[in-house]
Amino acid sequence: MAYRFDFAPVFEHTDLLLAGAGFTLALTAVGAVLGIGLGVTGAVCRAWKLRPFDRMFGLYVEVIRNTPFLVQLFFIFFGLPALGVRMSEWQAAVLAMVVNLGAYSTEIIRAGIQATPRGQIEAAESLAMTRPQIFRHVVLRPALAKVWPALTSQVIIVMLGSAVCSQIATEELTFAANFIQSRNFRAFETYFVTTGMYFVMALAIRQLLVQLGQHYVVGRAR
Amino acid sequence: MSLVKIAGLHKHFGTNHVLKGIDLEVASGDVVALIGRSGSGKSTLLRTVNGLETIDKGELVVDGTALHDGRGDLRALRQKVGMVFQQFNLFPHLTAGQNVMLAPTVVKGTAKAEAEDIAKEVLLKVGLSDKFDSYPDQLSGGQQQRVAIARALAMRPKVLLCDEITSALDPELVSEVLAVVRQLATEGMTLIMVTHEMRFAREVGNKLIFMHHGRIHESGDPKTVFAEPQTPELANFIGAVQSA
Structure with a gap:
């Protein structure tokens, strides 16, 4: 007998799916803001060789980029309590996402900072601007504008990667999908709908970041 | 006093x-x-005057602000010394007006409205009062360089350094920039310029310095120095420039 598709048992749980999607988006939003903030900090330390922070960020970037996200998450949630650092699954999920995005965006933003023409920095210096002033007013916006597409992609990768947080019972979209599937045994339908939701969310985030970038970052900066 | x-x-x-x-x-x-x-050291010399190149030994004093063997208040010095570069170096994400307003507001803490007045005044001086809201990539090379001059003037420098400011320009745009510099000279602005425009140096300058192998080889009034070079090196140089 051929399999009969039935989506009704999935849509019974629409509220769960929407709540899960909402949490995924919230996780992503917090992770992206803090992660990019961390990335800007790391990029400045690396690009300007601020001892000893440049070395520390260098090590951090290598460790995070060369280990699996799931293991990073497990280390934070299951490993750190051994040192007395206990967190809720939400805190652990946010921290893991920030740490992960922070490492990748450090390298992305560093590339943007290092692409600043030397002459523009000299011009700013000759106007008696201090280093922090030069960074804030001359370097940062063109640097972010140059790497905005790469940062956008990285944020989406992190949003999709947050599915892994279901493994420590963070009640985001994948957790909701797993729960629904365990109730109705409609694996195809449940994950089909979930896949569609991730797809739409990814497209929406990309659009949002493109718009935000056009408006606040890229603007006329080239 | 100098x-x-x-x-x-x-x-x-x-x-x-x-x-x-x-x-x-x-x-x-x-x-x-x-x-x-x-390679004679002329650009390096110019760049030491506002601290873009450090000094290993010696003294530099601009209007009472001194660097001894490279040590001293660099930012105080730079507030007295403006600089215009060969490659313009405008900030690409800011309009002409914002380029000019940035340093007065950020460095001197000038109020925005006042900085805007200053920007309008100096852009008018370089003949670009209608380009306040234009971005650098909407301007010609000559216009960009004039904005760069206005940006330096907005800090009210005591002396303006010009590092080959027409060398990156298309030939037809050179004169509009030189006209601005000539105007500044007429108004009494102190100028030190590295230049390949020998005719301009002769007409506008009141002091010519010929650098050779890291030393001032010959100097004096441009008109006499050009007419009667005292050293074979300068005579050679003038010959090479004029035959070009």
Whole structure:
């Protein structure tokens, strides 16, 4: 007998799916803001060789980029309590996402900072601007504008990667999908709908970041 | 009293001794042209005057602010010394007006409305009052360079350094920039310029300095120096430039 598709048992749980999607988006939003903030900090330390922070960020970037996200998450949630650092699954999920995005965006933003023409920095210096002033007013916006597409992609990768947080019972979209599937045994339908939701969310985030970038970052900066 | 005083100035790039004891005095209102072959140290000398190049040994005083052997208040010095570059170096994400307003607001803490008035005034001076809201990539090379001059003027410098400011321009755009510099000289602005525009140096400058192998080889009134070079090196240089 051929399999009969039935989506009704999935849509019974629409509220769960929407709540899960909402949490995924919230996780992503917090992770992206803090992660990019961390990335800007790391990029400045690396690009300007601020001892000893440049070395520390260098090590951090290598460790995070060369280990699996799931293991990073497990280390934070299951490993750190051994040192007395206990967190809720939400805190652990946010921290893991920030740490992960922070490492990748450090390298992305560093590339943007290092692409600043030397002459523009000299011009700013000759106007008696201090280093922090030069960074804030001359370097940062063109640097972010140059790497905005790469940062956008990285944020989406992190949003999709947050599915892994279901493994420590963070009640985001994948957790909701797993729960629904365990109730109705409609694996195809449940994950089909979930896949569609991730797809739409990814497209929406990309659009949002493109718009935000056009408006606040890229603007006329080239 | 001289506005800029340089005494016994030495500068090395690694093992390369590029400035070998420069002594130079510039009075207020002087228009100094620095000429010489590439590698003679003229750009390096210019760049030491606002601290873009450090000084290994010697003294630099601009309007009372001194650097001894490279140490001193660099930012105080830079507030007195404006600089215009060969490559314009405008900030691409800011309009012409914002480029000009940035340093007064950020460095001097000038209120925005006042900075805007200053920006309008200096852009008018360089003939670009209608380009306040234009971005650098909407301007021609000559216009960009004039905005760069306005940006330096907005800090009210005592002396303006010009580092080959027409060398990156298309030939037909050179004159509009030189006209602005000529106007500044007429108004009494103290100028030190590295230039390949020999005719301009002769017409506008009141002091010519010929750099050779890291030293001031010959200097004096441009008209006499050009007419009667005292050294074979300068005679050669003038010949090479004029035959080009």
